[in-house]
Amino acid sequence: MRVFLASLLTILCLALLAMHIEPLRAQGAVFLGPQRPLDTTIKRGEYLARVGDCVACHTKHGGQQFAGGLPIPTPFGTLYSSNITPDPDYGIGNWSADDFYQMLHTGKSRDGTLLYPAMPFPAYTKITRVDSDAIFAYLGSLKPIHESNRENELRFPYSNRSLLIGWRLLYFRQGQFKPDPAHDAEWNRGAYLVEGLGHCATCHTAINALGGSSEDKAFAGGLIPMQNWYAPSLTLNREAGLGEWSLKDISDLLRAGASMRGAVYGPMAAVVHNSLQYLTDADIRAMAVYLKTLPEKNEAPPTAAESGAYQISARALAHGSALYTAQCASCHEGNGRGMPPAYPPLAQNPSIQMESAVNPIRMVLNGGYPPQTAGNPRPYGMPPFAQVMSDQDIADVVSYIRVSWGNHGKPVTVEEVNTLRVAPLLDSSCSMGVARGQRFPMRKPAVA
Amino acid sequence: MRIRPRRWLLCVLALMIADAAHAQGTAPDTMAARVQGCSTCHGKSGEGTPDQYFPRIAGKPAGYLFNQLRNFRDGQRSYPPMNYLLAYLHDDYLDEMAGFFAAQRIPFHAPEPGKLPPAQLQAGEQLVTRGDPARGIPPCEACHGPQLTGIEPGIPGLIGLHSRYISAQLEAWRAGTRRANAPDCMRDIAVRLTEAQITQVAAWLASRPAPAVPVPAAKGSWKTPLVCGSQPQ
Numbered sequence: 198m199r200v201f202l203a204s205l206l207t208i209l210c211l212a213l214l215a216m217h218i219e220p221l222r223a224q225g226a227v228f229l230g231p232q233r234p235l236d237t238t239i240k241r242g243e244y245l246a247r248v249g250d251c252v253a254c255h256t257k258h259g260g261q262q263f264a265g266g267l268p269i270p271t272p273f274g275t276l277y278s279s280n281i282t283p284d285p286d287y288g289i290g291n292w293s294a295d296d297f298y299q300m301l302h303t304g305k306s307r308d309g310t311l312l313y314p315a316m317p318f319p320a321y322t323k324i325t326r327v328d329s330d331a332i333f334a335y336l337g338s339l340k341p342i343h344e345s346n347r348e349n350e351l352r353f354p355y356s357n358r359s360l361l362i363g364w365r366l367l368y369f370r371q372g373q374f375k376p377d378p379a380h381d382a383e384w385n386r387g388a389y390l391v392e393g394l395g396h397c398a399t400c401h402t403a404i405n406a407l408g409g410s411s412e413d414k415a416f417a418g419g420l421i422p423m424q425n426w427y428a429p430s431l432t433l434n435r436e437a438g439l440g441e442w443s444l445k446d447i448s449d450l451l452r453a454g455a456s457m458r459g460a461v462y463g464p465m466a467a468v469v470h471n472s473l474q475y476l477t478d479a480d481i482r483a484m485a486v487y488l489k490t491l492p493e494k495n496e497a498p499p500t501a502a503e504s505g506a507y508q509i510s511a512r513a514l515a516h517g518s519a520l521y522t523a524q525c526a527s528c529h530e531g532n533g534r535g536m537p538p539a540y541p542p543l544a545q546n547p548s549i550q551m552e553s554a555v556n557p558i559r560m561v562l563n564g565g566y567p568p569q570t571a572g573n574p575r576p577y578g579m580p581p582f583a584q585v586m587s588d589q590d591i592a593d594v595v596s597y598i599r600v601s602w603g604n605h606g607k608p609v610t611v612e613e614v615n616t617l618r619v620a621p622l623l624d625s626s627c628s629m630g631v632a633r634g635q636r637f638p639m640r641k642p643a644v645a
Numbered sequence: 646m647r648i649r650p651r652r653w654l655l656c657v658l659a660l661m662i663a664d665a666a667h668a669q670g671t672a673p674d675t676m677a678a679r680v681q682g683c684s685t686c687h688g689k690s691g692e693g694t695p696d697q698y699f700p701r702i703a704g705k706p707a708g709y710l711f712n713q714l715r716n717f718r719d720g721q722r723s724y725p726p727m728n729y730l731l732a733y734l735h736d737d738y739l740d741e742m743a744g745f746f747a748a749q750r751i752p753f754h755a756p757e758p759g760k761l762p763p764a765q766l767q768a769g770e771q772l773v774t775r776g777d778p779a780r781g782i783p784p785c786e787a788c789h790g791p792q793l794t795g796i797e798p799g800i801p802g803l804i805g806l807h808s809r810y811i812s813a814q815l816e817a818w819r820a821g822t823r824r825a826n827a828p829d830c831m832r833d834i835a836v837r838l839t840e841a842q843i844t845q846v847a848a849w850l851a852s853r854p855a856p857a858v859p860v861p862a863a864k865g866s867w868k869t870p871l872v873c874g875s876q877p878q
Contacts, residue, residue: 583726622726
């Protein structure tokens with residue numbers, strides 16, 4: 198029996214190996230690296246490409262993987278992602294590992310063209326050469342797809358790439374990740390993944406008045422233009438700062454998509470679906486260790502407004518409370534504690550109380566199922582209420598959850614609900630992330 | 646040392662209170678609880694709601710429901726609020742959801758009063774029972790069944806739907822925004838129907854009372870006159 202199993206395993210391994218080597222040979226991919234990469238390098242590259250979430254942007258809905266062409270709506274027109282399969286005409290088939298690293302590191306294409314920061318090179322610049330080579334080896338091992346790139350449809354003057362020179366001066370800091378000797382290897386691994394490949398700051402950073410994000414505001418949170426979701430601050434415990442979370446809850450949230458403290462939704466659900474659920478225990482833990490140290494030690498005290506001096510009318514409170522009991526309490530419980538991880542708690546949940554009420558309003562309008570992952574294989578869902586509640590109803594029930602059970606959020610208005618009713622329901626983390634990348638034009642984003 | 650009973654009691658009480666403050670319920674480990682994300686539009690068990698456009702899904706063949714869920718997730722059918730909900734769910738779980746709704750046996754809502762003049766309703770009935778040979782349209786019954794209950798695994802019943810929903814589906818097939826597994830026989834039929842025929846057949850179907858046995862017929866009970874990708878023969 199043992200012998201039989203062992204030989205079965207050997208055959209399986211050989212078969213798996215063959216499957217991996219085969220595509221390289223069969224498709225005769227042009228590979229300009231010094232020598233054909235090892236299988237283990239390709240495997241590592243595949244994993245790193247997962248961490249970098251390249252697939253989210255470089256694959257269009259129903260299209261071939263990595264063949265690009267995904268429309269990325271921005272306030273300035275539409276961008277289309279590139280074909281990054283090893284096709285010599287339309288993809289990166291003629292690139293060398295050097296070209297590839299230079300592109301990630303400098304944000305300039307092989308021919309020197311300045312890339313739009315929709316491609317998150319401001320984060321990828323931190324990627325090490327070894328990791329860049331592995332990703333390149335992996336992409337080189339894929340089937341080349343002969344599919345031409347689509348011209349961007351940006352309005353003048355944004356269509357002019359030389360505008361990017363100014364943007365880069367202001368917002369782009371080129372440079373590989375440098376480990377911080379004050380911290381251990383695990384923390385540094387986490388920092389590398391979060392700041393570099395994971396490009397978390399693409400969304401989790403406030404946009405300043407110039408439509409750029411400054412270094413010191415990294416991870417400070419902000420509204421994602423076009424998509425109308427708010428990516429909370431990871432540096433403030435009163436938003437999504439994780440200073441007070443356990444490592445287990447952080448890891449569960451990032452990899453399973455649901456935890457005892459909350460579940461992911463909107464663009465963050467896409468990030469978990471496309472990328473984070475595939476990370477190893479060690480990498481997720483490292484990210485959690487790093488994220489836990491992000492919140493500022495001496496968090497500025499909440500402003501007067503934030504400390505709960507809000508007035509909510511007796512009418513809104515009564516109406517909101519009645520709606521909550523009828524429509525929400527069956528899952529989130531009368532006391533707002535929920536039934537986690539299935540139904541997240543609303544009481545004392547910073548995500549309900551943030552200055553921006555966009556996320557709770559959209560949750561009530563659109564509902565949601567967290568992504569199905571190995572750690573959450575049969576997710577529970579929340580129904581949308583847009584179809585059954587008026588703007589006034591939703592304003593009242595969201596106001597109610599923002600001020601109840603010790604929560605200190607600002608009540609929301611009917612107008613806020615009304616504008617969000619028409620927010621797009623795209624499901625791609627890319628368009629969401631990339632919209633953030635559109636920080637280059639020197640103007641305030643259209644949505645504020 | 647003897648613990649005085651009172652203090653002991655207090656201790657237990659304090660523990661209980663502390664516990665209650667932290668106690669969080671657990672969600673029932675059932676499919677019924679897991680599909681409540683669908684309830685505002687399809688009802689708690691898929692029975693439908695008074696809304697004219699939200700279809701009843703309870704009791705339809707599991708294979709049919711699964712195909713629809715997969716098609717919404719992948720974009721062959723378009724209704725953004727549903728496309729959004731299903732975006733990150735996999736086939737195995739969609740199959741479980743489909744199985745749950747297929748197993749629900751819930752009384753049908755009252756039929757819609759026939760909204761058209763009798764002659765037009767009759768034309769609708771004719772299409773269902775005899776088709777329109779001149780336009781190459783087989784009777785709807787030939788596939789959806791003599792009692793219009795549908796058949797396992799892939800063809801749904803046509804009773805219990807609102808006329809607005811039925812005509813919207815036929816229009817969607819014509820416009821190409823609803824696509825079924827190839828060969829898509831329903832598309833071939835929908836493009837041959839005239840606007841008037843769509844209105845007539847939708848109104849007649851919606852006016853029918855619930856069939857005596859409102860359960861899809863067993864697989865293989867009859868053969869379809871056209872090849873349908875959703876109903877392998």
